[in-house]
Structures are given as C-alpha cells and as structure tokens.
Amino acid sequence: MQSSSRSAAIFGILIAxxxxxxxxxxxxxxxxxxxxxxxxxxxxxAENE
Structure with missing residues (x-):
C-alpha cells in the first residue's frame, strides 16, 4: 500500500x-x-499623391 501512495505522489508531482x-x-x-x-x-x- 505504501508503494502505491508513493507512486501516486510522484505522479502528481510530475503532473504539477x-x-x-x-x-x-x-x-x-x-x-x-x-x-x-x-x-x-x-x-x-505619399498618400496625398
């Protein structure tokens, strides 16, 4: 479970x-x-000519 939350945190930081x-x-x-x-x-x- 800890590995999953760490991966999600890293993914969130990279997205930000x-x-x-x-x-x-x-x-x-x-x-x-x-x-x-x-x-x-x-x-x-020049415009007048």
Missing part, C-alpha cells in the same frame, strides 16, 4: 511540474506573438 512548464511556455509564446503583432501606420505626403 509539467503543467507549470506548460504555463511558462504558453506565457512566452503569447508575449512573442504580441511583439510580432505591432505595426505602424504612417500617413503623409
């Missing part, structure tokens, strides 16, 4: 670490996506 790593990677991906989404619109003389 995996979800934490997934969260960090998703955050980085969102930040990089937002940086690539920036654009500048310039209106000036």
């Amino acid at each position: 670490l995996g979800l934490g790593a997934l969260g960090v990677l998703l955050k980085q991906a969102i930040v990089e996506y937002k940086l690539l989404d920036r654009s500048v619109t310039v209106k000036g003389l």
Whole structure:
C-alpha cells in the first residue's frame, strides 16, 4: 500500500511540474506573438499623391 501512495505522489508531482512548464511556455509564446503583432501606420505626403 505504501508503494502505491508513493507512486501516486510522484505522479502528481510530475503532473504539477509539467503543467507549470506548460504555463511558462504558453506565457512566452503569447508575449512573442504580441511583439510580432505591432505595426505602424504612417500617413503623409505619399498618400496625398
């Protein structure tokens, strides 16, 4: 019985670490996506011609 609970605890810790790593990677991906989404619109003389 003790071996089963130890295995479950290790499995739970690994799942928690995996979800934490997934969260960090998703955050980085969102930040990089937002940086690539920036654009500048310039209106000036070229538009008047």
